[in-house]
Structure formats: structure tokens, C-alpha cells
Amino acid sequence: MRRRVIITAAAILSGLVPGGMAIRLHANDLPADTLNAAMAVKHAEKARLEKASAADPNNHALRFQLGTVLCDLGAAGEQDSAEEALKLFESLHQQVPNDAEVLAFYGNACTIEAKYSFVLTKLSWAHQGFNYLDAAVKNAPEDVTVRVVRALNSAQVPGFLGRDATAREDFAWIMQRLNDHPQEFSQELVRSIYYYAGEFALAHDEPKAVELLTLAAAIPASKDDALTPKIDAFLKTARAKFPAPAASKTT
Secondary structure, rough: OOOOOOOOOOHHHHOOOOOEOOOOOOOOOOHHHHHHHHHHHHHHHHHHHHHHHHHHOOHHHHHHHHHHHHHHHHOOOOOHHHHHHHHHHHHHHHHHOOOOHHHHHHHHHHHHHHHOOOOOHHHHHHHHHHHHHHHHHHHHOOOHHHHHHHHHHHOOOOOOHHOOOHHHHHHHHHHHHHHHHHHHHHHHHHHHHHHHHHHHHHHHHOHHHHHHHHHHHHHOOOOOOOOOOHHHHHHHHHHHHHOOOOOOOOO
């Protein structure tokens, strides 16, 4: 089942993607009112989906949407939501074991659980999540949703976990797909992809970070945008780190 990928406000505001691991570089903290507004939107969405799911408990799509919202809230610091997301995606995976997108988000839920688990089990949860993400891509290598979820997850986790090569592979695939089939990507998703790819490049001292973040900044923001402050901060850092060559003077 093809689902539209949305990198939601709570995940962006918290400096986390739906994988629950902290980013390696940090822009300035967002204003409290911006963060609070985004969280309020997510809680309202959660309440709406919980009500709809209760009225139609066998609706797979509603439960999937609820799970993604719970992942966002869990990544943003709400442990109860993280645990609910894990249980929900575990249940969905049992019901539809061949659904690669469910498996990918189940992997995300596991890495969020790593954020809250005891020290001795953090790596176990993280690697379980990575295994599910890799299996999802193996099962559905042409699925944009699956690729994006794994790319952002892999790009955000600490380097010692060994996911950098996976992030590069997925970003390369996504960029090629975007070039060949732009109709598969919403404007919001494209903006998020350029941002996270640029952030990843900057974290690895790659000059292409400037180009990627500039592309992200050029895409108009949505009404309830929370990504702009992050884009602006990282683009400023990238331009300072990789200044454009001075134009040569002609006589």
C-alpha cells in the first residue's frame, strides 16, 4: 500500500526524525510558542485519530496514521506515546506481515524505544529497528515511503552505529527517484528531503550541504511550517563553513 510520506512538525521541532535518535548538529532552539503550537496540533491529530479508530477498530489505514503520530510524539519526548506506537506497529505488523511500510515504521518505533530503554538494552532496540528497516527496503526497494523513512533514520543516528553508508545509499536513490518521478513527491516532502540530506552533508563536512540547504530554503513553506528556522540556521552554518569562491575581477 503506497502512503504519502510526511515529515511532521513534532519530529522536526524536536530535532529528531521518526526514529528517535538525536541529530548530530543542533540549530538554535526554536521559540517555545512555535514548539508548543506544533505539539498542540499533534495532540489534536492524535485525539481525532484515536476517536476514529475506536469507532472503526478494523480500519488499518487509521491505525497506521495514529501510529505515525504517536511516533512523532514519542520522538519529541513523550515516552507514553513512544510505547503506544511500538505496541501499535507491532500489532499491525502481525496482522499484515508483508506490508513493508508498516515494517519500516515498526523499525522507527523500535529506535524510539531505544531512547527510553535502559542503558544495557539501548543498542539491542536500535539494532532491532535497523534490521526491520533494512528488511522493509529489501522487501520493497522501489517504495518511496520505505526509502525515505530509512534514509532519515540512518542519517540522524550517531555515526558509531554504522548507518552512514545506508543513509548515503538511500539519499542517492531518493534524489534519482525525485529526478525521474517528481510527481511521487509532495512539495513538503521534497523540502524535508533537501533539508535532511543537507544536514547530513554538513555533519560530514561536505560542501554540497550548501546546495542542498539552498534548495530546501527555496521551496515555499506551508502554513504551519516549523522547519524554516532549522533550514535557515544550518544554511548559515554551511555558507560560513564553505564560502563561495570570490568572483575574479576582469580588466
